[in-house]
Amino acid sequence: MTVTDRTGPASTTADATARTLAAAHELTTRRVQDVTAVLAGVEGDPRSPALGGFGLDLAAELARWTDSQGKQVRAVVAHHGFVVAGGRATSPDADGLASLGSALELLHLFALVHDDVMDRSRTRRGLETTHERAARRHREAAARGDAERYGDGVAILLGDLLLAEASAAVASLPEAVRIAWRHMVLELVHGQLLDLTATAAGTDDPAVTRVVARLKTGRYTVRRPLELGALLVTDDASLLEVLGRWGDLVGDAFGLRDDVLGVWGDPGRTGKPALDDLVDGRATTLLAWARDMVTGSDAPLVEACSTGELDRDDAVRLADALVRNGVRDRAERAIDALLAEAAEVADGLPHPAARGALAGLAARLARRTR
Incomplete structure (x- = not known):
C-alpha cells in the first residue's frame, strides 16, 4: 500500500484489536510454557532446600508477569500500524502481527523489571516487584549477604530472560522488521541511560527532559511499534514518514501523561505509587518547568526535589504547589497541542478511516488515567 492507495485500511475496531491481543497473548503463554519446559530439564533448582529454599524460579516469575498482561499498549499500537498500512486479519501477515505483539509485551516487561530496579519501585501493576520479592525472601530466610543486592541480581536476570525471549519472538519476522526492532531496542537502552544520567546531574533543561522521555518511553511505546506493524505489510517510505512523525508527537504526549500520572495518578488505577518521581528527584519535564514557574515559599520544595x-x-506539598503555580495546566495544554499537531500530520493519510483510527488511538494513549 502507498500513501495514495485508495483501497483503505482494514478494521481497527475493538473486536479486531482484541483478536490481535488475544493471539499475541496466546503466543506469549506458549513461549512461557516452553521456557518452563526447557529450564525444568536443566540441572539445579534455586528453590531447593540445599540452596536455602528461598530462591525464585525464573520461569514462574516470568509467568507471574506475563499473566498480569497490563494494558498491552504496544501491541495495540502495532495493530493500528498494521491495518493503517493495509494489513488484513485473513492474510499470512496477521500471524506476524501476533508474534510482533507478543515480542513487544515481552520487551516492555524487560524494561519495567529493569526500570523498577533502577527506580527502587516496590510495586508494579499492583504486584510486588521482582527485586523486592526476591530481597524479601532473602531476608526472611536470614540468608547470607546483602538482601537488596541479591534481589537486584535476580531481577536483572529476569529482565535478561525477557529480552532474550522478545528477541526470539521476532527472529522469524521480515528483515525490515528485525532491523527496525534492533534500532528500537538501542533507543530504549540509550534512553534509560540518559534518564539515569539526567537525574544524577539534576538537569533542569526542558529540551533534555523531552529527549529523555521520547527515547525512554515515547519511541518504544508509540512510534516504533506503529512503524513495525506497518513494516509487516509495506515498505512505502511516504507512509512510514507520516506514521513516524505522528508517532513521535503522540509518543511525546504519552510520555508527558506518564509524568502527570507519576505525580497525580491514582495508585489503584496505575498499579504503582504516586509521587515517586518527586521523591526521587527524577529529571522530568514537569520538574524542569517547575524551576521557572514555582516561586515564593514553594520554591525550596523544587530545589529539594532536584537534589533528591x-x-x-x-x-x-510540592504536588499541590505544581497545581497552584500552573505546572499541571501547562502539561495538559502541551498534551492538547501535541495531539492537535498529530492530527494535522494524519491529514496526510488519504483515508478517513485511517485518520479516524489514529485519532482514537491518540486519545486512548494521551488521555488515559492508568
Whole structure:
C-alpha cells in the first residue's frame, strides 16, 4: 500500500484489536510454557532446600508477569500500524502481527523489571516487584549477604530472560522488521541511560527532559511499534514518514501523561505509587518547568526535589504547589497541542478511516488515567 492507495485500511475496531491481543497473548503463554519446559530439564533448582529454599524460579516469575498482561499498549499500537498500512486479519501477515505483539509485551516487561530496579519501585501493576520479592525472601530466610543486592541480581536476570525471549519472538519476522526492532531496542537502552544520567546531574533543561522521555518511553511505546506493524505489510517510505512523525508527537504526549500520572495518578488505577518521581528527584519535564514557574515559599520544595532531598510529605506539598503555580495546566495544554499537531500530520493519510483510527488511538494513549 502507498500513501495514495485508495483501497483503505482494514478494521481497527475493538473486536479486531482484541483478536490481535488475544493471539499475541496466546503466543506469549506458549513461549512461557516452553521456557518452563526447557529450564525444568536443566540441572539445579534455586528453590531447593540445599540452596536455602528461598530462591525464585525464573520461569514462574516470568509467568507471574506475563499473566498480569497490563494494558498491552504496544501491541495495540502495532495493530493500528498494521491495518493503517493495509494489513488484513485473513492474510499470512496477521500471524506476524501476533508474534510482533507478543515480542513487544515481552520487551516492555524487560524494561519495567529493569526500570523498577533502577527506580527502587516496590510495586508494579499492583504486584510486588521482582527485586523486592526476591530481597524479601532473602531476608526472611536470614540468608547470607546483602538482601537488596541479591534481589537486584535476580531481577536483572529476569529482565535478561525477557529480552532474550522478545528477541526470539521476532527472529522469524521480515528483515525490515528485525532491523527496525534492533534500532528500537538501542533507543530504549540509550534512553534509560540518559534518564539515569539526567537525574544524577539534576538537569533542569526542558529540551533534555523531552529527549529523555521520547527515547525512554515515547519511541518504544508509540512510534516504533506503529512503524513495525506497518513494516509487516509495506515498505512505502511516504507512509512510514507520516506514521513516524505522528508517532513521535503522540509518543511525546504519552510520555508527558506518564509524568502527570507519576505525580497525580491514582495508585489503584496505575498499579504503582504516586509521587515517586518527586521523591526521587527524577529529571522530568514537569520538574524542569517547575524551576521557572514555582516561586515564593514553594520554591525550596523544587530545589529539594532536584537534589533528591524531598520526603513523601514534602512531595505531597510540592504536588499541590505544581497545581497552584500552573505546572499541571501547562502539561495538559502541551498534551492538547501535541495531539492537535498529530492530527494535522494524519491529514496526510488519504483515508478517513485511517485518520479516524489514529485519532482514537491518540486519545486512548494521551488521555488515559492508568
